[in-house]
Structure formats: C-alpha cells, structure tokens
Amino acid sequence: MMKLLTRFSLINLLVMVLIFFVSSLVIYELFQAILIKEMDGDLGGIEKKVKNYIAQYHSLPEGYPLDEEKISFEPTGQQIVDSSSNTVLLYSEREKKMHNFRQRIFPLKLNNIWYRVAVAKPIEGIHHLSRAIIRISLVTILVTILVVVLLNSIMLRRLWKPFYASLGIMRNFKLGRTASLNFPSTKVEEFAFMNESLLLATQKAEQDYLLLKEFTENASHEMQTPLSIIRSKLDVLIQEKGLSEKQGELAKGAYAAIRRMSRLNHSLLLLAKIENHQYAHTEEIALKEKLEEKINQFQELWQSHRISTSFSIQETNIHINPELMEALLNNLFSNASNHNIAGGSILIELQANRLSIGNTGHSGALDEKRLFTRFYKESINSNSNGLGLSIIKQIAKVSSITIDYRFQNNLHSFILSW
Amino acid sequence: MKLLVIEDELELSKSICSYLKSDNFICVPSYDFQDAMNKIHETDYACILLDISLPMGNGLNILRELKNLGKADGVLIISAKNSLQDKVSGLELGADDYLTKPFHLPELSARVGAIIRRKTFDGQNRIIIDELIIDIQDKTVKGKSGNIDLTRKEYELLVYFAGNKNKVLTKEAIVEHLWGEHIDMANNNDFIYTHIKNLRKKLLTAGCKDYIKAVYGMGYKFETEVKEKKPSKK
Numbered sequence: 307m308m309k310l311l312t313r314f315s316l317i318n319l320l321v322m323v324l325i326f327f328v329s330s331l332v333i334y335e336l337f338q339a340i341l342i343k344e345m346d347g348d349l350g351g352i353e354k355k356v357k358n359y360i361a362q363y364h365s366l367p368e369g370y371p372l373d374e375e376k377i378s379f380e381p382t383g384q385q386i387v388d389s390s391s392n393t394v395l396l397y398s399e400r401e402k403k404m405h406n407f408r409q410r411i412f413p414l415k416l417n418n419i420w421y422r423v424a425v426a427k428p429i430e431g432i433h434h435l436s437r438a439i440i441r442i443s444l445v446t447i448l449v450t451i452l453v454v455v456l457l458n459s460i461m462l463r464r465l466w467k468p469f470y471a472s473l474g475i476m477r478n479f480k481l482g483r484t485a486s487l488n489f490p491s492t493k494v495e496e497f498a499f500m501n502e503s504l505l506l507a508t509q510k511a512e513q514d515y516l517l518l519k520e521f522t523e524n525a526s527h528e529m530q531t532p533l534s535i536i537r538s539k540l541d542v543l544i545q546e547k548g549l550s551e552k553q554g555e556l557a558k559g560a561y562a563a564i565r566r567m568s569r570l571n572h573s574l575l576l577l578a579k580i581e582n583h584q585y586a587h588t589e590e591i592a593l594k595e596k597l598e599e600k601i602n603q604f605q606e607l608w609q610s611h612r613i614s615t616s617f618s619i620q621e622t623n624i625h626i627n628p629e630l631m632e633a634l635l636n637n638l639f640s641n642a643s644n645h646n647i648a649g650g651s652i653l654i655e656l657q658a659n660r661l662s663i664g665n666t667g668h669s670g671a672l673d674e675k676r677l678f679t680r681f682y683k684e685s686i687n688s689n690s691n692g693l694g695l696s697i698i699k700q701i702a703k704v705s706s707i708t709i710d711y712r713f714q715n716n717l718h719s720f721i722l723s724w
Numbered sequence: 725m726k727l728l729v730i731e732d733e734l735e736l737s738k739s740i741c742s743y744l745k746s747d748n749f750i751c752v753p754s755y756d757f758q759d760a761m762n763k764i765h766e767t768d769y770a771c772i773l774l775d776i777s778l779p780m781g782n783g784l785n786i787l788r789e790l791k792n793l794g795k796a797d798g799v800l801i802i803s804a805k806n807s808l809q810d811k812v813s814g815l816e817l818g819a820d821d822y823l824t825k826p827f828h829l830p831e832l833s834a835r836v837g838a839i840i841r842r843k844t845f846d847g848q849n850r851i852i853i854d855e856l857i858i859d860i861q862d863k864t865v866k867g868k869s870g871n872i873d874l875t876r877k878e879y880e881l882l883v884y885f886a887g888n889k890n891k892v893l894t895k896e897a898i899v900e901h902l903w904g905e906h907i908d909m910a911n912n913n914d915f916i917y918t919h920i921k922n923l924r925k926k927l928l929t930a931g932c933k934d935y936i937k938a939v940y941g942m943g944y945k946f947e948t949e950v951k952e953k954k955p956s957k958k
Contacts, residue, residue: 526804530824531733533825534736534804534826535736535739536826538743538829541739541743541830542739544942545891549892551941554940554942555941555942561894565896568826603904606877607915610915629808
C-alpha cells in the first residue's frame, strides 16, 4: 500500500521530468533554428558585400585567411539556378578537423563568366548552446523536484489534514458504541462534503443497527409470548381435579418441549446480541469468587449424579462484560455436566489468565473442526440444543479469550486463556 | 385483595387470573395502556402485574404515573425482554420485582405473594398455615413443637409451597425456582426428591400435618385442608 501523498508526488515528479525534457528539446530546436536564421542573415550580408565589391572593383575579392568564413569561387559555364542555403561538413582550418558549416551558394557574373560562389561559416556556437541548455534544464529539474518534495511534505500534509482527521475518526467508529461523530470543521468544500456524507452514512448505520436490535428483541418477544401462553395453560390444566396419570405424562412431555424451545430461543437471542455487540460494556472481574459461586450452584447437581470434582483455584482477574461472564460460566459448566457420565468427574483449574474445565464423557475426542459450529451434536442428547459451545466460542471471540479443546486421559478439556 | 393484571395477551391474562384467583385474590384484567392508566387512577391494588411492552404505550410510563400519584402499589414487571437494561430501569422506577417470559405460573404466584407480604404486613412478614409459622424476615420456621431447623433449600422450598398452596407444582418449576433456570442438566428433576423427603419428615416431626403430596410422576402438591389463617387484615 502506498500513501496517497507519496503516489501523488511520484506521478507529479514523473510528469515534471517529462515536461522539462520535452521543453528542453523544444528550446534547443528553437534556438538552433533562430541561430541558423541569424547565420543565414550573416551569410546574406557577405553575399551583398561580395556583390558590392565586384560592382566596385570588377575583380574577385581575396580571401581572408584569418577569418572563420570560407569563400570559394567556382567558374561555371552557365548561370546556376538560384541561390540556396544549407548545412554541410567542411574542413575547419582552425580546429584541424571536419566541422559543421552553414553554407550559402549564390551565382555571380564577372567579366561574362558565371561563378558559383559558396560562403560558409562554422556553426560552433550551437554546441555551447546545447550544453548550456542541458545544464540549465538539469539544475531547474533538481530545484523543482526539491521544491515539490518540500511543498508536498509541508503544504499537502497541511491541506490533507482534515481528511486524515476524518479517516482517524472513521477508524475508531464502532456501531452502538460511539455517540454522534464529531468531524473537524473544514473550509475545503470536498472535505466538508465528505464529512457530511460520512456523518449521514454513519447515522444511517447507527439507525439500522438500532432497528436490528429492536428486531431481535421483538422477535424474541414474539416467540416468548406464545411460549408463555402454552406454559401457563399447562400450569392451569394440571390443576384440574381428576387428572389421570396418562394426562399427567402428556403434560410432562409438553412441558419438556416448551423448556427446550424456550432455551433455544434464549440461546439464539444471546448469540444474536453478542454478534450485534450489544455487550460492549466491560469491567475487571475477580474470577475466583465468580467461579466458586458457580461451583456452589452446581455442586448439588454433580453430587446427585455421583460426579466427582476436583478444583485448583487461584486468584486472577479478567476483563469482560459481566453478563457474558455469567453466560460463559453457565455454558461451560452445563456443558461439562450434560455430557458427563454417572460416576464421572469434573476438573476445574484456574491459574493466572487461564481457566481449564475438563470432564469425562461418553465419546472419544470430539471433532475439533465442527466442535464450535451451531447445532453440532456428538450424540443424540435431547437435552442439548447444540448451541452451548458456539455461545462459548462467540463470547470468547468478543472478549479476546483464546479457547482450545484437548482430549487427554479420557478427559474433554476446554482451556480458556486471556 | 385486588390484583391488576396489565397484559395485552388475552390468553395469558386469562391463565394468570385463573391461577391466582383461587388464592383470595380478585384479578382485574387490563389489556391496553389507556385502560390500565384509568384503572390505576381509580383504585389501589395490592399488586400490579405489568407487561412493559404494551400496544400504544410503554409499560414503564405506567410505573412513572404510579410514582407521580404517590401510590405504593406493589408492581411485578413481566416482560419478554430479558435484558439487564430493562430490569434496571424497571426497578429504578419503583417496580418490586421482574419476571421474564416464559415463566411458570407458580413462580409468578410466589413472587406476587412475596410482594404483597412485604408491602402489606411491614415488620410482620409471616406466613401462617395452621400451627406452622414461617417468619420471612428471620428466615425461621416454627411448628407445634417449636423451631424447625431447615436447610436453605428446604426453607426456600417450603416458602415456595406456601405461595402455591393446593396447587400441583411440576418438578421442573420447583428446580427452576430453587436453582435458577440456567442450570441445565439431563434428568435433573429427580434429585429434588431428597429435599422434599427431608422437608416432609421435618414438618411431620414438628407436629405438622402431612402437607406435601406427590402427584403421579409429575410433581408435588402442598395440601392444606383448613384454609390459611391470615394475620389481622380484613
């Protein structure tokens, strides 16, 4: 990932280098053209001088060996078509090597003989010129890059400040937790527009979230009410005089089904609420006391099922929502009890930041991959709705607790660490 | 004693009234918010059963109105919303107890009884059944031949029975009352037998009648042939 500023600077630099390159080229070409035009003008002047000389002295002028200009007179039988200018390679006396010359050729008539006159001047200045242009360009590019980098790091950073501020606010935004978002005010139209849109979007999300929360609660309400009615009708029904034993048995079956349904509904609602982050409030809980309290609640049940227990409990704290802590322990304990065998055992260990609950059971090691999925059932057990472990998993997830399953010495253990 | 049952579900309201009316209670049903508001203005009730999610109005506003009127009616909230926030705001507004649907009617009856005892007989919070005297304040029980020493569970069981005299109580309802509904265990209803057996034995030893009867495999019934003698309250 690349920062927007870095990316922008990179593109900016590339384009700038390209523009400088092209403009240098154009300037070079332009200068050359101007220079050559100037030279052509000079050569034209020489032509005029030569013509004046001939008109005055009626003889060919002598060459000046010290001059850089070269003049040659070549008699031709007839008049050459026209005067012309072009660039040619000629031997330079001064530099003792072949050199670029600008040459002008024109016809001349002296004593009835036509001459082809060639006047040439070395185009030396262009080399110096191009070197100068390249040097200037390079310096300008470097200076510009420096200025751009500085500008970006200072000006742009300052300009984009409201953007990054909004970004930071959005990153911290959590549904159901944040009050109305407070974006910094900005004079930049785009940022103001963005902040406004973000505010609207988050408000909408917050609203939808509240609606969803309301929906889950309403759904549960809708389910609980008919369940209440059925249960209340049974409560009244069994008060009837002369109820037969068979009718009693039937009522018992109906009671058990209502209980299951009610628990299932309760579990699904709990899961939905956890997933909707409705248990955002957390506090520091002394787990030792909480665990001992829970053990007291279950002790009698275990005794009646001849389940032996062994505890090793040390003081430790955990940061979690208290309602979720309660649900977590209830589910862990119920799980260890429900899947136990008569005469089995339960082993509870609490160490610093680690809780392990192990129990004997009917089956061998459980399928770890499917263990925490909803409605997973290892065996046919009408009392379990298959949601206990996924509730445990969900609570662990939102409370930053890691949970491991181990099967050792016929003991199914769930190890929670935080 | 008058009970106001504010519950929009007709069938549930009928069940509640049918279960409670035999206990010296007159049940006045109310099915909507406005009617309930009118009724609390008209007269005082020993206890108000309040469903907080009513059509056309929040039940919590009825609580607020009761507070404004300075009424001391006992209020038991019955709600399908098992959320802590609702419980807290309900109790903060002066409700006496909170029960989540789906509840057992015996549980409702026991809680209504507890609220009425607290509100009506201040300092004299006792249940008297023949020679049996249960002192709720001190958590002591007296029989014909003096104090009966009960365990906590046996005591709770007796109070629960006393709140549901002559009613068939399922083992399930008893277990949920004594251990809470989160205790979920296969065949967990049979181990209450020990507690029942011990309580019955202790009551008999103290010279009480044999109140506790088993009803088939379904549950138990606390039978009082003679009507309960209420403390001096007309």
